[in-house]
Amino acid sequence: MNADAQLIEHMMNPKNYGDMPENDATGIGKNPQNGEKVAIYLKVEKQTDPLITDISFQAIGCTTTIVAGSIITTEAKGIHFSRAEELVSTTLGMLDNLPPEDAACSEMVALALKASIDTYAERQKDANFPMISYIIKTDCTPKEEEA
Amino acid sequence: MKTLFKELHEAWLATQFTGFMSQTQSRQTLYEFSNILFKHLTWLENDFIKNKITYNYNIKQVPIRVTHLSSMLNNIIQRITSIESKLDSCGDGDITFRMKSDLEYMKAVLAQLPEEEVAEAFDINRAYPNVELSEEARDALTIFLFEESYKEYELIMVYNYSKANSNDAFLNRIYQILIDESFFHLRSFGQMMADMGILGVPRSLMEEIYKFEDLEQFLKDGIQEEIGAKEECKQLAAAVSDSSEHFASFFTFINNQENYHIALMEEALAHINNK
CATH class of the missing domain: 1.20.1260 (Ferritin)
Incomplete structure (x- = not known):
């Protein structure tokens, strides 16, 4: 990851980091390769197309994961689920352009957002539906280490 | 409370x-x-x-x-x-x-x-006083400082939690040494972050990081992480050695300190396996 000024701002002061005990839904994105994970917590306003009124995240992961979490949750705050799903698709669609270790971190955050949205949707049908976790597909081993 | x-x-x-x-x-x-x-x-x-x-x-x-x-x-x-x-x-x-x-x-x-x-x-100038760093070395050092300042905070809290919740005097001696070592490292890295204009307080910890169930696995993972940190210090020492002898020797010093942490964790591992 290049450490330019904007990214460093996210490292120094990650946006939306922390737990949210009174959340409406939580979702997890996991990397089983190294045990890293991201949890995203949502506060949602019930509408035909639900609105994310507040969002936060926590992570067991590297600095790249924190930067990705800070950027993606900032984008997701105040938007409707339909737009948030587009945000997830766009992020997942860009992974091929990133180095594997950066791609794995972004995928983990995007999947945590998807998991939180899906958990919320399922809970509208069944209030006891368990929290959803998704596992990333990207191998985060840097290319030079694969040989 | x-x-x-x-x-x-x-x-x-x-x-x-x-x-x-x-x-x-x-x-x-x-x-x-x-x-x-x-x-x-x-x-x-x-x-x-x-x-x-x-x-x-x-x-x-x-x-x-x-x-x-x-x-x-x-x-x-x-x-x-x-x-x-x-x-x-x-x-x-x-x-x-x-x-x-x-x-x-x-x-x-x-x-x-x-x-x-x-x-x-906080000005993100990322220039270190009296040291000329290549862009690559500066980026590597920046990422290292964010990763390791968080890691040292995490280790302080993990060992503190373990110590507070253990009555084993042998293990508690080791936990206390590791807490003290992590304080020293956190202070070294925190000062460097301030000097480079990138100071920030580490993020909070997820509960499962310190409320772990398998101490043996935690120690084994910890040893692997320390080995990884040693390698990073070695690479950083090499990356900055042309521009700063002081920096290179600092990272070599930190690298060698990790050997002590590994020895302590191995000691703790042997202790729990002999119980």
Whole structure:
């Protein structure tokens, strides 16, 4: 990851980091390769197309994961689920352009957002539906280490 | 008392990181006061354990970006005043009496510390005084400092939690050494972050990081992480060796210190396996 000024701002002061005990839904994105994970917590306003009124995240992961979490949750705050799903698709669609270790971190955050949205949707049908976790597909081993 | 515990944790970090901003003798005072606040935290933690109350290390982010030291000193004084107002939530009068005395003294001293301009600790210039770094070395050092400052904070809290919840004197001796070592590293890295204009307080910890169930696995993973950290230090020492002999020897020194941490964790591993 290049450490330019904007990214460093996210490292120094990650946006939306922390737990949210009174959340409406939580979702997890996991990397089983190294045990890293991201949890995203949502506060949602019930509408035909639900609105994310507040969002936060926590992570067991590297600095790249924190930067990705800070950027993606900032984008997701105040938007409707339909737009948030587009945000997830766009992020997942860009992974091929990133180095594997950066791609794995972004995928983990995007999947945590998807998991939180899906958990919320399922809970509208069944209030006891368990929290959803998704596992990333990207191998985060840097290319030079694969040989 | 949980709010008191949380506010104390946040005040400890605010004080410690304000120490990194200071370029004067105030730094030492702030380091000592942060030690006192950390000690208070362990007192309250022991009271939770004694009374079988569940607790965690969840905290809010601690904002520290200021232009003048006095802004942070006032912030710490406000934090301490808020802590004082909640001392009665701890049922142990001996603890709160000692805390009250410390806190009163600290507020009086903090109010007298001289003003300093500290904006450079946050200006992202990423230039290190008297050292010329290539762009690659600067990026590597930046990422390293963010990763490792978080890691050292994490280790302090993990070993502190383990120590607080263990009655094994052998293991507790090792935990305490590892806490002290991590404090030393956190302070080295925090000062470097301030010098490079990238100072920030590490993020809060997820509960499962310190409330682990398998100590053996934790130690094995910890040894692997230390080996990884050694490798990073070696690479950083090589990356900066052309531009700074001082930097290169610092990272070699940190690299060699990791050997001691590994030896301690291996000792702990052998101890639990022989039980």
